[in-house]
Amino acid sequence: MRAAAELGVAWVLVILGTVLAMAALYGWLSWRVTRYLVTDTELRIRTGLLFRRSAHLRLDRIQSIDVTRPLLARALGVAKLKMDVVGSGDNDELAFLGEAEARKLRAELLARAAGISPEAAPEAGEAPATELYRVDGRTLATALALLGTGWGMLLPLAFLIPFMWWGTTSVFITIMVAVPILATIWRSTVGAFLTQYGWTVAESADGLxxxxxxxxxxxxxxxxxxxxxxxxxxxxxxxxxxxARVELEVAGGGHEAGLLVPVADRAMCAALIGRILPDTDIDAAIGSVRPSPARARWAVPIWHKGYGHGVTDTVFVARRGRLSRTHTLVPHAKVQSTRITRGPWMHRLRLTDIHVEHGANGTVVARLQDSERAVAELTAQADRSRLGRRTARPERWLT
Structure with missing residues (x-):
């Protein structure tokens, strides 16, 4: 019986090795048949071995181009380009190019997207960058530990695993329950550290x-x-x-988790935001926030103190949260529409929510505001948005 068990394990290993080898061979062959072509107006990508796929990406519709180098790709000196294009539901990829070739192609595509002529674009090169901030590894590790999202789940897990084993005596069920929780702990601790390690923000002519x-x-x-x-x-x-941590919502998305910087002191956060919103005083924007009226406690007990709303000449500001406090700033020029909502109980309390929708298909809500102020804000915000769009900076690359 022992010999049969060992033979069974051997067969499993052989089958697993064969599947991995075939998958690796298929991936290599698919990479070998991948082709791309840059024309005057678009980037054409043809991929696939058994199932052919062709993508035609208009250069003037490119939102962002990211360079990604997984561990094995770094060892082999190759990289892939991830392109986000207006009107495309998913990011298109071009993998894998030599690292130098990938950076050169990215620079050419960005130059073409900025309106540089096809003849001059290949020689434009990557715009020089100036480093603004680099996250220290110790600071990042301490910040992730203080979040508590990882180690805070260890206590429930330590209770849940013995309980599941006692209740079911099934190793399979216990593992199936534990694995998702362990994966969540990994993502919020070690996984986050590996992803955000060495986070560097630099400024160049094509953006941050x-x-x-x-x-x-x-x-x-x-x-x-x-x-x-x-x-x-x-x-x-x-x-x-x-x-503090600074997050962004960008039209077209693109970068990792919407982060500008995973952790930095408030002064550095304000300086980095100033590169994006140069006409905005961050301290004045946060200082403009007024809390919800005291009667809001009858709508949302305790947590109502975390809500607030403010406005400056350049941004709409909404605050939420008491344990984790979040201030959201929306430039007036980016506001697409504004509306107010309230239910029967909020109507009785004379409270209203102000909704501001922007160009990244997102909505920012200033909750539990005084109804009279909210109605006045509805009209005023429409005027601010019109004025903001007249003086807004261009959105094109390198402009």
Whole structure:
């Protein structure tokens, strides 16, 4: 019986090795038949071995181009390009090119998207960049630990696993319950550290460049003109140290998780946001926030104190959260529409929610505001948006 078991394990290993080898061979052959062509108006990509796929990407519709280098690709000196194009549901990829070729092609495509002539674009090269900030590894590790999203789940897991084993005596069920929780813990701790390690923000003519990753290196560019909203997140245990995280919503998406910087002190956060919203005083924007009226406690007990709303000459500001406080800034020029809502109970309390929708298909809500103020804000915000669009900066690359 023991010999049969060993033979069964051997067969499993042989089958697994064969499947992996065939998958690797198929991937290599698919890569070998991949072709691309840059014309005057578009990038054409043809991929697939058994199932052929052709993509025609208009150069003037390119939103962002990211360079990604997984661990094995770094060892082999290759990289892939991830392109986000207006009107395309998914990011199109071109994998794998030599690292130098990938960077040269990316620079040419960005130059073409900026309107540089096809003859001059190949020689334009990558715009020089100036480093603005680099996240220290120790600071990142401490910040992730203080979030508590990872180790906070260890206690429930330590209770749940013995309970599942006692209730079912099934190893399979216990593992199936534990694995998703362990995966969540991994993503919020070690996985986040590996992804955000060495996070660097640099400034160039084509926008803010983000480089990060320990095992897999990612290189993304954020065109400031396409940023639709900025979120300043201050978790409870970060505030004493004066730390915050800055997140972005960009038309077309593109970069990792919408992050501008995973952790930095408030002064650095304000300086980096100033590169995107140069006419906005961040301290004045946050200082303009007024809390919800005291009667809002009858609508949302305790947590109502976390809600607030403010406005400056350049941005609409909404605040939410008490444990993790978030200020969301939406430039007036990016506001697509504004509306107000309230239910029967909020109507009785004379409270209204103000909804502001922007160009990244997102909505920012200032909750539990005084109804009279909300109605006045509805009209005023429409006027601010019209004025903001007249003076807004261009959204094109390198402009």
């Amino acid at each position: 460049r983000l480089d990060h990753g320990l095992l897999q290196r990612d290189h993304a560019t954020v065109p400031p003109g396409r940023v639709q909203s900025v979120r300043i997140v201050e978790p409870l245990l970060w505030r004493r140290r004066g730390w």
